Amino acid sequence: MRPVRSHPIHSARRWFRDLPIRRKLTATTLLVSTTAMLLTAVPLVVGDLHRAQRDLLQEMRGLAAVVALGSAxxxxxxxxxxxTETLHTLSADRRIRGARLLTRDGQVFASYVAPGTGVDPFRGRAGLSGADDCGVPRFSVGRLFLCAGVEVGGQSVGSLELVADLGFLQAHVHRQIGIAVGVFLLALAVAWGLARALGRVIAAPVQELAHTAATVTTTRDYSRRAAGEGVGGMVARDEIGALTTAFNQMLEQVQSRDWQLQQHSERLEAEVEARTAELSASVEQLRMAKSEAETASQAKSQFLSRMSHELRTPMNAILGFSQLLGMAQDEPLSERQKEYMGHVTKAGHHLLELINEVLDLARIESGRMTLSTESLDVGAVVAECLELTRAMAGDRHITLVDATHDLPLTRVRADRVRLRQALLNLLSNAAKYSVAGGTVTVSCDTDDNDDAGDGGKKGADVADDTGLIMLRVTDTGPGIPAPLQEHLFEPFNRLGAEDSGTEGTGIGLVITLKLVEMMRGRMGFSSRVGEGSQFWIGLPRVGPGEAQAADTDTAVGYVPAACKPLMGAYTLLYIEDNPANLHLLQELVRQCATESRMLSASSAELGLLLARSEKPHAILMDINLPGMDGFEALRRLRTDAATRSIPVIAVSADGMADQVQRGMDAGFAAYVTKPFRMVEVLDALRAALKVKVAR
Amino acid sequence: MAQGGGVGEYELKAAFLYNFAKFVEWPAAGQQEEFTLCVIGGNPFGAALNPLSSSPVRGRAVVVTRLSDPEEISRCNMLFVDALALDRLPVILQRSRDAHVLTVADIDGFTRRGGMIGLVSEDNRIRFDINTRAANDAGLRVSSRLLSLARRVLGDGTSGTAGAEGVGSGMEGNRP
Incomplete structure (x- = not known):
């Protein structure tokens, strides 16, 4: 198709193309009948006209001959x-409009004009022809001109001219055409009726098909069928019938497929539902298991926290009063009492150590251990640890050698407390298991010249990019036999040392390994029976750019020492429900802060009242109080304008790192864990009061 | 009508003579090869009769003959009687009747005197009277179509023509 849209043939063709099939059939029939009728009627009418003309000519010729004879x-x-008289006889024929006689020389001799003709019909035709040459009849506008010779005895004497009106002929033609048109219209009407009737036979099944197809398409109801035409809905045996049958079969197949698909999808849906139910059930089970595990874990944590608290509180009293006894100036102990007191203190510290180790292991295993790594000077940590171990080593006549001074790169990334703990473990082990008179050497180097492959255990996430600083503790002990070496890191396995009389829990190495791993370091050892053992830990090195300011803290000894007195007259408030602890602190204040007075309250509520009325300079507060706890009490102190600026120091048996952090976050000026050391408490008080004075 | 204007009187009369021959029937016996037109008395036609010789009448060639003696009438078929032969009119008519000759003249009262066709001038037109009895007596039959054109027809028993004859005789004086 060319894009000549305005062309009438194209538009007519398109119009016909878009017609409904029924009207198309009707239009076709009408077109065909019209063509046939026109082809029939036109020759008939033309032939009739011709015949009528011929007849007229014949008649007029005869008439002319008669008149010519009569007028001769x-x-x-x-x-x-x-x-003229003769010519007037022509008036009998109304078709004659006029006549005239001419002599041989062409002169008009006589003429006749029919009444009502008006204009002379011969006007402009004077001297048309001579008598000899009459010419042929001529049909002119509505007129017939005819000529006849006038003869007497075979001799021409003139001519007769005749004019006949063709009006009647035209009327005849018109009548014929009218009849033809009438017949044509009638035939057309009959043809139209027939076409409609017959077209229904053809178009109805097609329409039914189209309607069914459209309905199926819009409603997706594949159970519909195209109905047949005629009696009983039988499908005709023609092409359209075949089409209908095929269409219905197609629908049937589609319906069947659709049904199968639906079945399949329903089955699938059911399966999905079942699977989903199973999945959600198992998810529920998992969730319950997780919840149970969480509950168990929480119970364990709570147990640990409680154990920590419950074990430390009595230890606090034991160690505290032992210290007080040693420090008492007014009632000096006898040398024997001092010796016994020394044993009590030592045993107490050992017990505390054991408790701490067990708790540490439990916390590590439960994942509750948190570290705060920082850049540390290895030399300082080593010196500190050696200092702490020196007393014990001296008891055993073991020489401690510090060989770390050679190395310039001595900063590692580690948790200060935990690194110290790990190193102390190694040193105390070395000291404990060395033969008397032996030597324990601490050396330090980078791992560049040591593959540390023998028995090395490394942390899960070792920082390889910066390299490790290796700390080595070498002893001159009996060494560890090879078969026992693989059990070295098993908890509570002392490798037969249980009977040796050497103190130990058997978990020191385990804790050390775990701590090192948590600090992203490695740990390992090598040992030869009879020569000694070397334990090493590697820790991530700190690059030169990361060097931090040197740590300022100093080593804190366990050994009781005379207190530095707290100068100034202060009012202090201690809120504590445990009478032993209360008594301990009261003694401390009596001995070391002689000018200050201390108030006490056994509950938070009471403490708040006292704080409001007495306006103490500082408050020491237990966290774990009956009723209102320390956090809540602090919050209330802070909301009251009268007590808002009083520094509050937390004193708690809960030494867990997260708990300490929580306390510092809540706004305590300091957090002192029980069993507290006197120095610690005094330092905290001093710091808090100094801050206050400075304000 | 203007046919007398352009054409000479006797030329028209010659054409009339010629035409009369076509509307009259002669007895079948004694037919000759030629149709003989005779003129007796003077010759008023001059050469006007000459063209007639070339156009045949009833398939017969026309021969124009001048007569001086009435005894010669028997060889004529048609005879024009000039006024100069008026004195011998009875003899001429007698001979003509016997010889079946059609007599024509432009003499006043010719038909009343026993002539067959008399030419008269009227309203500047040439017309004619016919005496059917004289023609019948001579064994000639005049066509009814010719009769219908005649001014007067005598001899068929009608008597109302006498008055009209007076008019015709009145015009006779004008004739040269």
Missing amino acids: PAVAFLDPYAA
Whole structure:
């Protein structure tokens, strides 16, 4: 198709193309019948016209001949009257509009004009022809011109001219055409009726098909069928019937497929539902298991926290009063008492150590151990640890050698407390298991010249990019036999040392390994029976750019020492429900802060009242109080304008790192864990009061 | 009518003579090869009769003959009687009747005197009277179509023509 849209043939063709099939059939039928009728009627009418014309000519010729004969003597004897009379006989024929007689020389001799003709019909035709040459009949506008010779005895004497009106002929033609048109219209009407009737036979099944197809498409109801035409809905045996049957079969197949698909999808849906139910059930189970595990874990944590608290509180009293006894100036102990007191203190510290180790292991295993790594000077940590171990080593006549001074790169990334703990473990082990008179050497190097492959255990996430600083503790002990070496890191396995009389829990190495791993370091050992053992730990090195300011803290000894007195007259408030602890602190204040006075309250509520009325300079507060706890009490102190600026120091048996952090976050000026050391408490008080004075 | 204007009177009369021959029937016996037109008395036609010789009548060639003696009438078919032969009119008519000759003249009262066709001038037109009895007596039959054109027809028993004859005789004086 060319894109000539305005062309009438194209638009007519498109119009016909878009017609409904029924109207298409009707239009076709009408077109065909019209063509047939026109082809029939036009020759008939034309032929009839021709015949009528011929007949008229014949008649007029005859008439002309008669008149010519009758008028011949008049012409011959030049009698115009007689001639005119003869011509007037033509008035009987109404078709004649006029006539005239001409002599041989062309002169008009007589003429006749029919009444009502008006204009002379011969006007402009004077002297048309001579008598000899009459010419052929001529049809002119609505007129017939005819000529006949006038003869007397075979001799021409003139001519007769005749004009006939063709009006009647035209009327005849019109009548014929009218009849033809009437017949045509009638035939057309009949053809139209027939076409409609017959077209229904053809178009109805097609329409039914189209309707069914459209309905199926819109409603997706594949159970529909195209109905047949005629009686009983039988499908005709023609092409359209075949089409209908095929269409219905197609629908049937589609319906069947659709049904199968639906079945399949339903089955699938059911399966999905079942699987989903199973999945959600198992998810529920998992969730419950997780919840149970969480509950168990929480119970364990709570147990640990409680154990920590419950074990430390009595230890606090034991160690505290032992210290007080040693420090008492007014009632000096005897040397024997001092010796016993020394044993009590030592045993107490050992017990505390054991408790701490067990708790540490439990916390590590439960994942509750948190570290705060920082850049540390290895030399300082080593010196500190050696200092702490020196007393014990001295008891055993073991020489401690510090060989770390050679190395310039001595900063590692580690948790200070935990690194110290790990190193102390190694040193105390070395000291404990060395033969008397032996030597324990601490050396330090980078791992560049040591693959540390023998028995090395490394942390899960070792920082390889910066390299490790290796700390080595070498002893001159009996060494560890090879078969026992693989059990070295098993908890509570002392490798037969249980009977040796050497103190130990058997978990020191385990804790050390775990701590090192948590600090992203490695740990390992090598040992030869009879020569000694070397334990090493590697820790991530700190690059030169990361060097931090040197740590300022100093080593804190366990050994009781005389207190530095707290100068100034202060009012202090201690809120504590445990009478032993209360008594301990009261003694401390009595001995070391002689000018200050201390108030006490056994509950938070009471403490708040006292704080409001007495306006103490500082408050020491237990966290774990009956009723209102320390955090809540602090919050209330802070909301009251009268007590808002009083520094509050937390004193708690809960030494867990997260708990300490929580306390510092809540706004305590300091957090002192029980069993507290006197120095610690005094330092905290001093710091808090100094801050206050400075304000 | 103007046919007398352009054409000479006797030329028209010659044409009339010629035409009369076509509306009259002669007895079948004694037919000759030629149709003989005779003129007796003077010759008023001059050469006007000459063209007639070339156009045949009833398939017969026309021969124009001048007569001086009435005894010669028997060889004529048509005879024009000139006024100069008026004195011998009875003899001429007698001979003509016997010889079946059609007599024509432009003499006043010719038909009343026993002539067959008399030419008259009227309203500047040439007309004619016919005496059917004289023609019948001579064994000639005049066509009814010719009769219908005649001014007067005598001899068929009608008597109302006498008055009209007076008019015709009145015009006779004008003739040269």
